[in-house]
Amino acid sequence: MYDFAILGGGVVGLATAMAVGQRYPDASILVLEKESDWAHHQTGNNSGVIHSGIYYKPGSFKARFCARGNDSMVKFCQEHNIDHTVCGKVIVAVDSKELPLLENLYQRGLENGLKVTKLSGQEVKEIEPHVACIAGIRVPTTGIVSYRQVCQKFVELLKSQGRELCLNTKVQKISATNIGSLLITNNGSFEARLVINCTGLHSDRVAKLGHVNPEAKIVPFRGEYYELKPEKRYLVKTLIYPVPNPNFPFLGVHFTRMIDDSVHAGPNAVLSLKREGYKKTDFDLRDFLEVMTYPGFWRLAAKYADDGIQEMIRSWSKAAFVRSLQKLIPEVQAEDLIPTHAGVRAQALRHNGALVDDFLIVYGQNSIHVCNAPSPAATSSLEIGKEIAMAIPEQHHLRAAIGN
Secondary structure, three states: OEEEEEEOOOHHHHHHHHHHHHHOOOOOEEEEOOOOOOOOOOHHHOOOEEOOOOOOOOOOHHHHHHHHHHHHHHHHHHHOOOOEEOOOEEEEEOOHHHHHHHHHHHHHHHHOOOOOEEEEHHHHHHHOOOOOOOEEEEEOOOEEEOHHHHHHHHHHHHHHOOOEEEOOOOEEEEEEOOOOEEEEEEOEEEEEEEEEEOOHHHHHHHHHHOOOOOOOEEEEEEEOOEEEOHHHHHHOOOEEEEOOOOOOOOOOOEEEEOOOOOEEEEOOOEEOOOOOOOOOOOOOHHHHHHHHOOHHHHHHHHHOHHHHHHHHHHHHOHHHHHHHHHOOOOOOOHHHEEEOOOEEEEEEEOOOOOEOOOOEEEEOOOEEEEEEOOOOHHHHHHHHHHHHHHHOOHHHHHHHHHOO
């Protein structure tokens, strides 16, 4: 019998285990992960950015958690000697029609409490000499880290605190008991008073195993990247982003200098035919049919048809991908780029075709489910964990405290 069982060993699940343990130090905590290592999916395949929070609607979970999470993640890295860099980033307008959008983004940054700076095209060049633009915004608090390293430290700390962590353990069934839930897995059964679902790409399915309807379905989008050849890394000093299209829910292809000093270009955003589909050829019949038979997907596809077609073209045409990058750095050529890893974004989608724009946390009788945690969830992970720990029903607090 455990007081708390956290399902999912990515950055959100592990950060939540940390936060719950800090609030309830005497509680018994179990973490279950179906893979053979931690941070295997979204966490281990993202761009490693410590986001600032400039893009998100003021007052939303994303805006609040990201701004606070930026600070708490940097402090955590400093405290535990995890490699990271707060290098800042520039968001640039390449033509005059983007200037109003850039101004709106600047105002949003101010509303979210960020110290953002307007830049002329020449001032952008003083930071990023190879960028072609007419204006920009500098966001100084953006950083870079390896979230795999962050998770390794989380695991180390949790083990030192006596928490039980199990790899290769997939939850197959959840049954209600008199005092909580029984978790049936491929690696035995576990009982917990409260289950916290942080399973990312499978969070909607796990919620339904626990008889909770999140009223949204996870639709996987693959983000594909190229990497600049080492001799061309000089073209990018920090991070370079375009002004995002307000009519499209993704940020557009950009340049990111990683913590290992490599420079990644991307991602595009295309429907993945498998929830864990990191290659174009990956396919899972169940995952595919779930999306194809979901009315929300077709409503989304109709709304963003033109943008979606452009993303698919970039996926299959390197020349098209390069042209998008050349809008930011004209010197980049196709021969400068080599394919690198892809990531898969677990995006929750409503039945009416609306993307869930914020983090989505759903509460069951003896369970809490994080059912939408795409970017900036890694940046926000410590704050998401604190939110969940604070939201744990009082009866679970009392049971944990008295241990019965």
